[in-house]
Amino acid sequence: MDRATDLHSAGEGSAESRAIVPDLHELRSHPIFDGLDDEHATRLLSSCVGLQYRAGSYIVRQGEPLEGLHLVHRGLVDLAYVAGDHEFGVILLSAKDLLLPATALFGEASIVSARALTTTKVIVLEPASVDEVMSQAQALANNILKTISGHWRMAVRNILDLSCRTAGQRLAAFLLRLADLQAGAGAPILPIAKRHLASRLGMSAETLSRMLQVVAENGLHLRGRTIIVHDRARAEAFCGPDPYPGGDERALNVFAL
Amino acid sequence: MDRATDLHSAGEGSAESRAIVPDLHELRSHPIFDGLDDEHATRLLSSCVGLQYRAGSYIVRQGEPLEGLHLVHRGLVDLAYVAGDHEFGVILLSAKDLLLPATALFGEASIVSARALTTTKVIVLEPASVDEVMSQAQALANNILKTISGHWRMAVRNILDLSCRTAGQRLAAFLLRLADLQAGAGAPILPIAKRHLASRLGMSAETLSRMLQVVAENGLHLRGRTIIVHDRARAEAFCGPDPYPGGDERALNVFAL
DNA sequence: CGCATAATTGATTCAGCTCAAACCGAGTGG
DNA sequence: CCACTCGGTTTGAGCTGAATCAATTATGCG
Numbered sequence: 001m002d003r004a005t006d007l008h009s010a011g012e013g014s015a016e017s018r019a020i021v022p023d024l025h026e027l028r029s030h031p032i033f034d035g036l037d038d039e040h041a042t043r044l045l046s047s048c049v050g051l052q053y054r055a056g057s058y059i060v061r062q063g064e065p066l067e068g069l070h071l072v073h074r075g076l077v078d079l080a081y082v083a084g085d086h087e088f089g090v091i092l093l094s095a096k097d098l099l100l101p102a103t104a105l106f107g108e109a110s111i112v113s114a115r116a117l118t119t120t121k122v123i124v125l126e127p128a129s130v131d132e133v134m135s136q137a138q139a140l141a142n143n144i145l146k147t148i149s150g151h152w153r154m155a156v157r158n159i160l161d162l163s164c165r166t167a168g169q170r171l172a173a174f175l176l177r178l179a180d181l182q183a184g185a186g187a188p189i190l191p192i193a194k195r196h197l198a199s200r201l202g203m204s205a206e207t208l209s210r211m212l213q214v215v216a217e218n219g220l221h222l223r224g225r226t227i228i229v230h231d232r233a234r235a236e237a238f239c240g241p242d243p244y245p246g247g248d249e250r251a252l253n254v255f256a257l
Numbered sequence: 258m259d260r261a262t263d264l265h266s267a268g269e270g271s272a273e274s275r276a277i278v279p280d281l282h283e284l285r286s287h288p289i290f291d292g293l294d295d296e297h298a299t300r301l302l303s304s305c306v307g308l309q310y311r312a313g314s315y316i317v318r319q320g321e322p323l324e325g326l327h328l329v330h331r332g333l334v335d336l337a338y339v340a341g342d343h344e345f346g347v348i349l350l351s352a353k354d355l356l357l358p359a360t361a362l363f364g365e366a367s368i369v370s371a372r373a374l375t376t377t378k379v380i381v382l383e384p385a386s387v388d389e390v391m392s393q394a395q396a397l398a399n400n401i402l403k404t405i406s407g408h409w410r411m412a413v414r415n416i417l418d419l420s421c422r423t424a425g426q427r428l429a430a431f432l433l434r435l436a437d438l439q440a441g442a443g444a445p446i447l448p449i450a451k452r453h454l455a456s457r458l459g460m461s462a463e464t465l466s467r468m469l470q471v472v473a474e475n476g477l478h479l480r481g482r483t484i485i486v487h488d489r490a491r492a493e494a495f496c497g498p499d500p501y502p503g504g505d506e507r508a509l510n511v512f513a514l
Numbered sequence: 515c516g517c518a519t520a521a522t523t524g525a526t527t528c529a530g531c532t533c534a535a536a537c538c539g540a541g542t543g544g
Numbered sequence: 545c546c547a548c549t550c551g552g553t554t555t556g557a558g559c560t561g562a563a564t565c566a567a568t569t570a571t572g573c574g
Binding site: 081083086088090101102105106108111112134135138141142144145146148149150151152153155156157158159160162163164202241251252 | 338340343345347358359362363365368369391392395398399401402403405406407408409410412413414415416417419420421459498508509
């Protein structure tokens, strides 16, 4: 694998990515290693490679396979299907999320493209060591199972959102959740471009723009990049019946937006 | 668990389900047991319970947890979110599919309701033995992982379908796939009521009805319950760009529609 | 500063929903 | 055997949420 080569010839890299040195100690505490003994964890960590992607560059393209278990370490990754000049977002992965684990594990062609929306660091665990550890320690398989379960739930929420909420409701709910996730870290911020948000929420950029006005009239403002919850109760009411109490799947080690 | 009780007091059952005696030999060949040694397979099989549901009855309701790993043995199960008099279908499970495995394994409240659309037989593997076997034989965890991966892919396809195809295209694609899946088994048939199909495809029953006419004008007819592919090329062209070559995830042990 | 990209705004169109009425086939009971 | 009912499906008319197209106006960024 030339990724390993990249790592050691530090500084070199493909057109889209650049090798970086992963912080092994920080990685060790990642939920994917929960309940895993040190021996196996070390086996995985010593085989891993770090890659950095600039905003806008592709990590995988739809139809391609993905070698090795990818882990989003920093940044935001958009999973989307790109058709011509249109783009259909599925989900946004953030730090600590596994990136297309199913695709990586079963060697299938990816159904969607993965693209960095901000500067993004990805850790790649080599397939050989993943397979080896999976066959020896069931904690790893369990952790991945839990994560994919969370991904499935997120996807189902997305489906329900698309078919039982309006564009405005989806937007309001998303901003509200975004604000909650950043609670205590100063003013909550929209970390991505509006057009990517539109794609994620299944609406056009123009509609997003108009809906921002409607949502603002309901106590939820976006000034510049900062989200201002002016009238929480009103905003929540505007979101309509929430098909899913809970909002995200952090209990299942999913941090996606 | 009163399910076990149900099994042994054969004939009794809850209002919605009736205990049945599972065919253990047939079950043993289910993909969930692939690569599993006989000892563990027997451990699981000997703890299992069979339930039969009549068309229309609920297997789980949204918000409820699900005890034990459920397996659809016969029939069709609709996963849908029910809100008031409206219903939002997510997917249709058929024979051999796991039913909400993520919900069962992690004890989460289900996000959707599961309801039998036809007479349905479900096999339930008791949580205790599932946990035990999962911790000892990693084949089981792997098999479940594979299945959930397939479920995730199906969900993503659904999301893409909803946002990049029209109602007519979704309908045509679905019927075409249904016909292909039944190839060689005589005339292909629509196994469910139209209103459930509409829900599954994210449209109203009225729209489905109208779209059937449009689709018929494109070489794909539904007369009564039988699907007639009159002009395949035309029908396929009508479906528009297929975001996903392949169509289903049978390679990942998913048989859902 | 100036160019390219992103975001807004307006006007228009259209797919799909809603509501309401007609229709149809399968039971059911007189 | 027929009338009646009842759920499901179809048809029609009208409405509306959101997309599209086109034209500005902001916002970076080199």
